[in-house]
Amino acid sequence: MAALTVGIIGMGDMGKMYARRISAAGWRYVTSQSSELSSLLMPVVSNTSSLTKYNDDLSAFGSSMGVFVEAEAISRVVETYAISTKVGAIVGGQTSCKEPEIMALETFLPKDVEIISCHSLHGPKVDPKGQPLVLIKQRASAESFERIENLLACFGSQQVRLTAPEHDRITADTQAVTHAAFLSMGTAWQANDQFPWEMSRYVGGIENVKCNIMLRIYSNKWHVYAGLAILNSQARQQIRQYARSVTELFKLMNGGERHKFEQRVRSAGKAVFGVAGSSRDLLLRDELLDQFSLGKVPKQRTPNSHLTLLAMVDCWSKLGIDPYDHMICSTPLFRLWLGVSEYLFRKPQLLDETIKTAIEDTSFRMDDLEFTIAARGWSECVDYGSFSNYQQRFERTQKYFQPRFPDAIRVGNEMIKVILDRT
Ligand SMILES: NC(=O)C1=CN([C@@H]2O[C@H](COP(=O)(O)OP(=O)(O)OC[C@H]3O[C@@H](n4cnc5c(N)ncnc54)[C@H](OP(=O)(O)O)[C@@H]3O)[C@@H](O)[C@H]2O)C=CC1
Ligand SMILES: O=C(O)C(=O)Cc1ccc(O)cc1
Numbered sequence: 001m002a003a004l005t006v007g008i009i010g011m012g013d014m015g016k017m018y019a020r021r022i023s024a025a026g027w028r029y030v031t032s033q034s035s036e037l038s039s040l041l042m043p044v045v046s047n048t049s050s051l052t053k054y055n056d057d058l059s060a061f062g063s064s065m066g067v068f069v070e071a072e073a074i075s076r077v078v079e080t081y082a083i084s085t086k087v088g089a090i091v092g093g094q095t096s097c098k099e100p101e102i103m104a105l106e107t108f109l110p111k112d113v114e115i116i117s118c119h120s121l122h123g124p125k126v127d128p129k130g131q132p133l134v135l136i137k138q139r140a141s142a143e144s145f146e147r148i149e150n151l152l153a154c155f156g157s158q159q160v161r162l163t164a165p166e167h168d169r170i171t172a173d174t175q176a177v178t179h180a181a182f183l184s185m186g187t188a189w190q191a192n193d194q195f196p197w198e199m200s201r202y203v204g205g206i207e208n209v210k211c212n213i214m215l216r217i218y219s220n221k222w223h224v225y226a227g228l229a230i231l232n233s234q235a236r237q238q239i240r241q242y243a244r245s246v247t248e249l250f251k252l253m254n255g256g257e258r259h260k261f262e263q264r265v266r267s268a269g270k271a272v273f274g275v276a277g278s279s280r281d282l283l284l285r286d287e288l289l290d291q292f293s294l295g296k297v298p299k300q301r302t303p304n305s306h307l308t309l310l311a312m313v314d315c316w317s318k319l320g321i322d323p324y325d326h327m328i329c330s331t332p333l334f335r336l337w338l339g340v341s342e343y344l345f346r347k348p349q350l351l352d353e354t355i356k357t358a359i360e361d362t363s364f365r366m367d368d369l370e371f372t373i374a375a376r377g378w379s380e381c382v383d384y385g386s387f388s389n390y391q392q393r394f395e396r397t398q399k400y401f402q403p404r405f406p407d408a409i410r411v412g413n414e415m416i417k418v419i420l421d422r423t
Contacts, residue, residue: 172237
């Protein structure tokens with residue numbers, strides 16, 4: 001059987017990551033932008049002499065081809081390259097939402113081309129080893145599927161086989177709604193003109209996770225988050241429910257409706273985590289969380305109303321989602337987010353303190369008000385499906401936090417590595 005040559009279309013962050021790893025494992029690949037690649041990849045690929053000059057007929061070279069472009073562009077790009085795809089090739093995409101990708105591949109590729117898509121559930125700077133890698137056998141023989149499994153085995157990822165609808169359902173539950181929460185935090189902090197790590201009430205413990213992950217998301221490209229939220233029809237519903245949960249909890253807090261508020265929070269916690277103190281080990285521990293601060297950790301931690309987290313658990317409960325069901329196909333950010341939610345709900349003292357703070361202490365009220373407005377704004381933006389509006393909203397906040405990205409990425413990488421290694 002001839003060895004696969006991999007054609008990579010879209011040499012952005014993920015395309016480069018795939019190229020580096022595939023090439024280091026000895027596979028030959030060709031790309032749509034090899035001149036741009038030379039400075040970045042030559043040190044890695046110099047022994048394999050695997051670069052071929054840019055060629056319009058790129059896809060004719062590949063016996064396997066991957067499309068690594070912006071999700072929103074997938075249809076245009078597949079249409080462009082489909083015509084020159086080699087007979088009998090195996091083609092797939094790596095976008096974060098599979099419905100439009102599969103639709104484009106099925107529509108434009110010749111019938112003698114097989115379709116196997118994939119999705120690495122992590123960003124380009126995370127070590128793929130042990131992380132989930134979804135494989136979708138859309139239109140292919142068992143033998144071809146095995147060839148792709150073998151090719152991608154060089155990542156050391158945990159391969160998970162799903163259908164495209166299963167993939168989109170799970171990623172709507174995990175990624176899209178997680179991002180909505182962090183995007184809203186950033187928008188709210190900006191609206192109040194706050195760098196949270198400079199304020200003692202946002203430093204230490206689970207506050208570190210909120211700040212670091214918020215900054216990590218805003219340091220990435222807007223189109224990654226826009227694509228997986230706007231193009232995934234199920235994501236809209238989840239994000240809408242998250243905004244509804246935030247709003248309803250905020251109204252109860254603001255109206256001082258302690259009984260209703262407490263009942264709602266506790267019943268959501270029970271639905272998602274079972275009775276407090278259940279036997280499962282906690283995903284996160286205090287000493288781990290305190291290490292990763294961008295500011296000075298105060299001796300005495302300020303209690304927080306944690307509206308962001310209470311609403312997340314309320315949202316899972318209202319949608320009947322068991323977040324643990326999705327661990328097999330989850331991103332590092334989702335696992336951290338689930339970890340801090342669990343930490344709050346399964347520490348009875350912390351949950352009591354949070355409920356009391358939410359109702360009695362008004363020092364977080366302005367932050368919570370801005371957070372509610374932000375969550376609704378992001379939900380509306382995704383509902384309207386406007387990429388340009390999403391880009392404007394994202395980049396406005398991105399610009400505000402830009403000066404702290406280098407620190408946040410360094411601390412965030414460390415945090416993700418240490419916490420995920422231990423969990
Ligand atoms: N970043 C992440 O954390 C993850 C991203 N993904 C998904 O992977 C895909 C790529 O993301 P990412 O690498 O981060 O994004 P990037 O913006 O870094 O890369 C996209 C690349 O596609 C190129 N491109 C666009 N149109 C064409 C074309 N017609 N021919 C050739 N190249 C083209 C762009 O080139 P140019 O800039 O010159 O237009 C760019 O280099 C997205 O669909 C994303 O959702 C999945 C998992 C994680
Ligand atoms: O872990 C996350 O949620 C990220 O932000 C990185 C990311 C973005 C898009 C994907 O399709 C997969 C992973």
